[in-house]
Amino acid sequence: ENINPIQCMIGLGPGNGNRMPDDLVLRSKNGKELPIGESSLSPLLDASGQSLGLILVFKDLTEKKEHEKLLHEMDLQRKRALIEGQEKERERIAKDIHDGLGQMLNAIKMNVSLVIPNPSDAANLSRLLNEAIQESIRISENLLPAKLRDFDLATCLKSLCAQVSHSTHSNISFHTHGFQSPLCQSKKVNLYRIAQESVNNAIKHSKASSITVQLSENSQALRLSIEDDGTGLADKKIMRQSGIVNMRDRAEIMGGKFTIESDPHRGTLVIVEVPPDKMSINV
Structure with missing residues (x-):
């Protein structure tokens, strides 16, 4: 069967009709590219029906693409x-808890013995106050991890896994492969938040008992994955409540790719791939 070579070049052939593929680009001799679309290719015939050539009709999509x-x-x-607004609000609330509530609880603790003469009652109240102080510290740290300012992403993720594992008695492991790149602060915060949200989802929604967080890097991308053995996030209501849109947005503003696979029998796998920073050092 005869197929015109021009048709082959632009993707036309048997069964495709005269409709050309979308998102074609014409390139001039000087290298300038012109996006085209809504294109068609038709034969040019003489009066006797002999082929004289082809007629290409297309629409310039430059303005549309721009x-x-x-x-x-x-x-x-x-x-x-x-x-950025969310992070600033987290910072404000964390400081309010630390500087306001935390200081008030410590002040009350210091004066317990002055207002409660019974040593046993005073000891019980002091114990409860200690628990409240520790909880306020945990909440403040969760909102604004101080380690994000001082340590690299791998260290922060390792600490996150250890803290959540200790507080929830879940089996959470962290592994890193070939990661050596220094990251800008915004990218470090966004990747940390994605991992934090994914781990919380695995425990809260998927009821996972085992979670694996992995951070790896090559010359093309930095890859963060969070995998669990839970019941998945298939329910649409859970999907809306689990911060997935926020995680996807965080990946997008980093110029990255976000994927999630969830199955009630195999658990959930979250993968984020972002380009390494220009100052990255890869070996």
């Missing part, structure tokens, strides 16, 4: 501003 790019950039800016 508009789509602008809308995408505006959407990224909106998401970035929203996430």
Whole structure:
């Protein structure tokens, strides 16, 4: 069967009709690219029906593509501003808890013996106050981990896994492979938040008993994965409540890719792949 070579180049052939594929690009001799679409290819015939050539009709999509790019950039800016606002609010609440509630609880603890003469009652109240102080510290640390300012991402994730494992009695392990890159603060915070949210989802929604967090890197991407053995997040209501949209947005503003696979029999796997920072050092 005869197939025109031009048809082969642009993806036309038997069964495809004269409709050309979308998102084609014409390239001029000087290298300038012109996006085209809504294109069609038709034969040019003479009066006797002999083929004289082909007629290519297409629409210049340059303006449309530029508009789509602008809308995408505006959407990224909106998401970035929203996430930055969330982090600032977390910081404010964490400081209020530490400087306000925490200090008040410590002051009460110091004066327990002055207002409660019974040593046994005073000891019981002091114990409860100690628990409240520790809980306020835990909440403050969860909202604004101090280690994110001082340590690399691998150290922060290892600490996160150890803390959650201790407080929930879950089996949470952390592994890193080939990760040596220094990261900008925003990327470090976003990856940490994705891991934090995924681990919380695995415990709260999936009822997982075993969770594995892995951080790896090659020359093309930095990869973070969180896998659990729970019951999955298949329920649509749970999917809406589990912060998945926020995690996806965080990956997108980093120029990365977010995927999630969830099955009631195999658990949940969250994968985030982002380009390494320009200052990354890969070996």
